[in-house]
Amino acid sequence: MSSHPPIPTRVVLLCGPSGSGKSLLAAHSGLPVLRLDDFYKEGDDPTLPQVLGSSDIDWDHPDSWDADTAVAAIERLCRTGRTTVPVYDLSLSARTGEEPVDIGRTPLFIAEGIFAAEIITRCRELGVLADALCLSRGPVKTFRRRFLRDLKEGRKSVPFLLRRGWRLMRAERSIVARQAALGAHACDKKEALGRLAAAAAGRRPAADPTPTP
Template sequence: MSIHPPSPARVVLLCGPSGSGKSLVAALSGLPVLRLDDFYKEGEDPTLPLVDGSADIDWDHPLSWDADVAVAAITRLCATGSTPVPVYDISRSARTGEDTLDIGRTPLFVAEGIFAAEIVERCRELGVLADALCLTRGPLTTFRRRFLRDLKEGRKSVPFLLRRGWRLMRTERVIVTRQVALGAHPCGRDEALSRLAAAGAGRETAQEAAA
């Protein structure tokens, strides 16, 4: 009797505005999770973008994030079930070490972060995309959740968090529109969990049907 090697794993990309509940949905899914925020560039990187008219680094701009390294980690996980990942300290804007994410033979995992939509097309072309979801909860809700979370975790100074929060609240609809245009399906928590369960059970999603 021949023994067939396990099929490569696939990824569900989970994006949405900062504070929309991505980490919670990823945890509730019960699937292994790759934290895409760990692929931020470091604070001394000269290619980091600035907020227009300000000296603040724009950590919500895709250029503040290393998409190439993130995609390499995703494809390695899909092919081998294991990959090295940076350990990133947001409060210090620096990588503080390296860890290993091992998903074993799990056929599906979640990669979550505010820039996940930026790599939807690349993952689709590489044949590793199971679904792409954009969580939406409304600007006021995400503003409150984001500020309380970032304050509790000491991610940045209070003035910075307030400036960033106000800016993101005003542009949230633009952010969601962009992520949807990049290929992510807009949904709330319950629908996201339902689609994650469907992907985990091997049922075809609308993303795959449209591919």
């Protein structure tokens, strides 16, 4: 018999290209949500990667994100229902404070962000992974939605948003392929909601998310 206490809560990791509708889907699910974007590194961090051939910081590279802190927060939520997370201002590229997160006794929550696929293996090894989904809607639709959202929220300058948007539109298929290779199930909104409902009911997906060798 295992000496470890049972884990009362599990997580669905929701990834996909920036602008694919992750936050909206998570909000519509009715489940508690952990925003993984709040675990970005700060703009003066010397380890931040740059876009090749440019002075722009590559905020779409996994090295711009603090995976260790994110995984620790997910594990605490799964084991205790509570944790503290950074409050991150994307327009300032800085953490502006921290706040408590309390999901209570819920058996399932969503952790969503463009880097969620990077921690699939670690969450599986910790025994907290319920499912991993990669949301995709197509490069042109994603470009339009991402640009309008980022412009409305004032996340970065317009020239930066256009350069980033064009780069991501061209790379979208490879982004989805990489996240699928890391173990995320690529799907549209309808299928994602179905798998979330199955996970909430305690049913396992038809094929457990496993990374491609």
